[in-house]
Amino acid sequence: LKAFKPATVNELSDDDLRRRHSACARLLEVFPTLPRRADLFFSDECAIYRSARARNVYFWSKQNPHYYEELEHNPPHVMIWVAMSAKHLIGPYFFDGVVNQHTYLAMLQEFFVPELQRMNLLERSWFQQDGAPPHYAITVRQYLNEVFPNKWIGRGSVHLPAPLDWPPRSPDLTSCDNALWGIIKAKVSQQRYQTTEQLKDAVRTAFAAINRNLLRKISHRSWRRIILCHENNGGHTDLLDA
Numbered sequence: 001l002k003a004f005k006p007a008t009v010n011e012l013s014d015d016d017l018r019r020r021h022s023a024c025a026r027l028l029e030v031f032p033t034l035p036r037r038a039d040l041f042f043s044d045e046c047a048i049y050r051s052a053r054a055r056n057v058y059f060w061s062k063q064n065p066h067y068y069e070e071l072e073h074n075p076p077h078v079m080i081w082v083a084m085s086a087k088h089l090i091g092p093y094f095f096d097g098v099v100n101q102h103t104y105l106a107m108l109q110e111f112f113v114p115e116l117q118r119m120n121l122l123e124r125s126w127f128q129q130d131g132a133p134p135h136y137a138i139t140v141r142q143y144l145n146e147v148f149p150n151k152w153i154g155r156g157s158v159h160l161p162a163p164l165d166w167p168p169r170s171p172d173l174t175s176c177d178n179a180l181w182g183i184i185k186a187k188v189s190q191q192r193y194q195t196t197e198q199l200k201d202a203v204r205t206a207f208a209a210i211n212r213n214l215l216r217k218i219s220h221r222s223w224r225r226i227i228l229c230h231e232n233n234g235g236h237t238d239l240l241d242a
Contacts, residue, residue, distance in 0.1 A: 009236050010169035020167040020234035024226045027153075030164065031126075034086075037223055040126040040153075041090070043083040043112075044176035045099055048185060050076040050199050051192040078199055082207075083112060083127070084175050086219035090115050092207055094200060101137030108140070113147055122147070128174070130166055131155030172237045173225050179218040183210070 012020070031037045079099055082091030093111050095103055116122040127148050129135045141160050144152045148163075156162030171177035187206040193199040225237040232240060 007238055009238055010171070012169060012234070012236070016167065016169055017234035019165070020170055020173075020229055022234075023165050023167040023170075024173070024230035024234070026164055027226055028230060031223075037219065038086040039124050040128060041083040041085045041088070042128045042175040042222065043081065044130065044174060044181075045079060045081045045095070045132075046176070046181050046184075047077045047079050048188055048199065048203060050196065076196055076199075078196060078203065080203060081107060082176060082180065084180060084215060084218070085125075086216050087212065088119065088121065089207065089210055089215060092203055099134055101134045101140055104134040105137070105140050105143060108143060108147075126151045126153065128153040128166060130170075130174070131168055167234075170229075173222060173229060175218045175222045178225065178238075179221055180210075183214075 031040060079095040080092040081095065081099075082089065082093070084090070090112060093107055095107070097103065113122065116125055125148070127144065129152070131154065134140065136155050136157075138160060141154075141156065141162070144154070145160075150163045152162060153164040154162045154166050155168075156165065167173075184203065184206045187209070188199070188202045191202075193202060221241070225241050228237045228240045229235065
């Protein structure tokens with residue numbers, strides 16, 4: 001016998017499964033080819049801590065040393081945001097404080113959209129965001145309708161719908177959640193940092209190592225999972241794509 005640790009996934013209701021299946025079918029309809037899929041930017045936020053909170057620490061001893069570590073409440077960290085496609089990585093953007101509708105909208109207006117304009121990508125790009133509260137704010141969705149008319153994916157409402165719906169509890173389908181954050185955290189967590197600026201420098205260095213070939217592989221993985229989700233009636237893709 002061997003010990004196997006169970007994978008942790010989001011609980012999906014029947015409605016979640018239906019919405020995931022429907023959303024993936026629509027995505028495959030709108031983005032049928034690799035060139036079309038390369039126009040889509042997946043995006044997400046992530047907190048990265050100055051010292052890794054989950055570390056494998058063991059003591060070899062004849063007697064139990066009764067060693068313990070105290071976990072600091074709200075330890076120092078940075079909140080970052082990125083957008084990535086099969087060819088481009090925009091970020092990291094460091095939030096100054098909490099992420100709310102005001103700071104998120106300011107990031108879109110002052111960082112992301114100007115970067116797309118600078119790269120001459122705004123007219124052709126699609127933009128994806130999940131259903132987090134800052135993303136769902138009316139001011140944010142109104143701005144996205146102005147900048148990405150009929151070309152953004154997210155959570156909408158009856159009076160202000162999204163052009164394409166993004167299903168709830170679906171981090172397995174986005175490039176940031178199913179690959180990028182793991183890569184960045186693995187590099188950054190190799191050491192502890194005395195200051196937040198040192199942590200930011202480490203994050204920038206980790207992102208600088210993400211090359212075009214890796215972006216393409218991550219993008220292919222996300223679209224493979226979208227296909228698997230559609231073929232399996234909205235089911236989890238982590239084990240299907242292990």
